[in-house]
Amino acid sequence: MRHLWAPWRIGYIKGEKTPGCILCEKPREKKDRANLILARGKHTFLMMNLYPYNNGHLMVTPYEHVSSLEELSESATTELMRLMKKTLAVLRKTHKPDGFNVGLNLGKAAGAGIEEHLHFHIVPRWGGDTNFMTVTSGVRVIPESLMETYKELKRHFNFK
Numbered sequence: 767m768r769h770l771w772a773p774w775r776i777g778y779i780k781g782e783k784t785p786g787c788i789l790c791e792k793p794r795e796k797k798d799r800a801n802l803i804l805a806r807g808k809h810t811f812l813m814m815n816l817y818p819y820n821n822g823h824l825m826v827t828p829y830e831h832v833s834s835l836e837e838l839s840e841s842a843t844t845e846l847m848r849l850m851k852k853t854l855a856v857l858r859k860t861h862k863p864d865g866f867n868v869g870l871n872l873g874k875a876a877g878a879g880i881e882e883h884l885h886f887h888i889v890p891r892w893g894g895d896t897n898f899m900t901v902t903s904g905v906r907v908i909p910e911s912l913m914e915t916y917k918e919l920k921r922h923f924n925f926k
Contacts, residue, residue: 789813789827789883802916805923809842810849812923814916819889821910822861822919826850827885834872834884846886853888856922863890 792801793811802814804824815823826849828842835843850868857863867889871878 787831787880787883789825789880789885790829790831793829799916799920802912804916804919805849805852807845807849809839809845812849812853814912814919815887816912818912819867819887820891821915822857822863822888822890824853824857824888824919825885826853826888827883831883833882835870838884850886850888852923856919857888857890860918860922861890864893865891867891 792813793803793806795801798804798806802816803811804814805812809830810826810828813825813827815825826846828838828846830838830842832838838846854866854868857866868886869889870884870886872881872884874881
């Protein structure tokens with residue numbers, strides 16, 4: 767048996783699990799860089815995924831703690847879509863992907879990791895990004911550090 771070591775994950779595994787909703791708590795902390803928050807609107811915010819599927823894996827999230835689109839206010843729904851459009855445009859410019867997976871998992875059965883607070887995932891995709899590491903080892907290769915990606919993207923999201 768071969769092993770692939772990922773020592774940076776131990777902090778998450780052994781770390782203290784705080785009660786509450788991470789998508790409510792992180793924006794309240796006002797530590798955007800540390801929490802990988804790239805942009806804030808009146809009703810929504812844009813955050814990098816701490817455990818990305820690919821470089822540039824982002825989440826567009828309302829501040830409202832709701833679990834389905836039907837519960838979301840009209841103003842938050844409108845701003846959410848505008849922020850998603852802006853995010854796609856920025857990622858096209860900065861990362862030049864061949865395509866995107868844009869998704870919303872509603873409910874545990876649909877794969878929602880945080881089912882109580884809806885959020886859209888935007889994942890840039892490139893031809894060939896499912897390489898031998900993923901196919902044979904079930905491992906994702908992320909070629910750029912989260913902070914490098916944050917710095918590159920942050921300069922494109924200057925608004926509050």
